[in-house]
Amino acid sequence: MSRQIGRSVDPKKVSGELFTLTYGALVSQLIKDYENEDDVNKQLDKMGYNIGVRLIEDFLARSNVGRCHDFRETADVISKVGFKMFLGITPVVTNWSPAGDEFSLLLENNPLTDFVELPDGHSNLSYSNIMCGVLRGALEMVQLDVDVRFEQDQLKGDNITEIRLKFIKRLEDAVPVGED
């Protein structure tokens, strides 16, 4: 992912490294601006959310994926179509809860964290938290209320990066009074 030599010449595509560096600069600036790392996580989540509610339209327009009627289907589409389209990776979908309302995405290689070494004293920081926001925002736009958080992170010495998604409820369309 990080060491691509013969880059494609598509003028609309930017280098993955530039993207990673930009994100890194953003996070480190946020850390300077906010004293509390929980606030940084919150800001990243908020930014991600704002990206997600827009990105979903691009996703739907390009992928031709219809509405999901099952959370397993949702998980598959997120991993095989969504992550593939925007980050070029396909996380493994695993660790289903018995009720089928929770699963994990395992990322072997997180493109946001190339070149990143987390210094000591940042144990509360969820470096790639923007992803949670993106997922949350995008899913909310397709009527899925989902809780998203990092469970494990390679930056913190875990073996794998794990994002946990929990289905909360379906958001029914806003309908005028008298209809259901």
Next chain:
Amino acid sequence: MTIFNLYIFDRNGTCLYYTEWNRRNQSGISKEEEFKLMYGMILSIKSFCSRLSPTDLKDGFLSYRTSKYKLHFYETASGLKFILNTDINAGNMRDNIQQIYSNIYVENVIKNPECKLGQQITSELFQTKLDDYIRSLPQFATKLS
């Protein structure tokens, strides 16, 4: 053949965009009320179709036709609703509406940070692109009256 007008609603029922080309009859109520009526009708017709359907629906309601016009409906998974009115001889406009969504709406509204989501679209670029696209369609060919 001709195209009359286009409505775009977001999932909360806000009319994001309305424009007309060869419309010859006004509904006799204010635009705001007309938008509400149109959105309400679309919701009812969707619910009507899903309750009436003998088997499971996939896309659900697609279009209806009266003696004078045909209403084409397209809804994205994110709840964005496109309503295009044409004359009754226009065939299936689904692909065209999909084009408007993916090539004009997403490119010029979603990717334009100036355009706030859930509010009326004011982008001139969007309006021009949409107008050019509609006028280029074979279904548009204005009839002389």
Next chain:
Amino acid sequence: MPRMEVEKTFSYPLELTLKNYNDQIVVGFGQRDGIKVGHAVLGINGIAAQGRSLEDGRDVLEVIANEENYPLAIKFGRNKLSTNERLVLTGMFHSLFAIGSQLSPETRSSGIELIETDVFKLHCMQTLTGIKFIVVTDIRQVGVESLLKKLYEVYADYALKNPFYSIDMPIRCDLFDINLQSAIEQSERTGISNV
């Protein structure tokens, strides 16, 4: 058309999200082995469900939520329309018909004559006297206009000309039913286009 019904034995917890819709417990999210979103709970462990409760009086959602009741054999399927719902839908169409005419971008438009979805078509013919004939067909059915005209004739012949039929009341005439049936059967034989 065959009515889709699926019975499956579930263990706790249920992998489907159910919701209350029009006094029916229906699947809101999640799909399994032919059970689809929108299907209603028709019965549990062989006991038929009526609306939100079972025939023995227990509440469907409470039975399903209680872990002690598992394993549960739950039957799902598309809900059949009751006479009451039919009347509600007819009323809905009546207003949609009128709004369709009001929102017309072209002058002097009729109301809705044809609704298309991905699985059925609805044809409506309104006579000059304001009676509506509505036929729901397969999307491949052709020649529905002539069927509608035929139905108008059947209505005129066997309902209106029957001195014991009172106008604007539900039609309960055997001859009408018989002729209606034969008109529909004839249309079915000739009307499905061979695609």
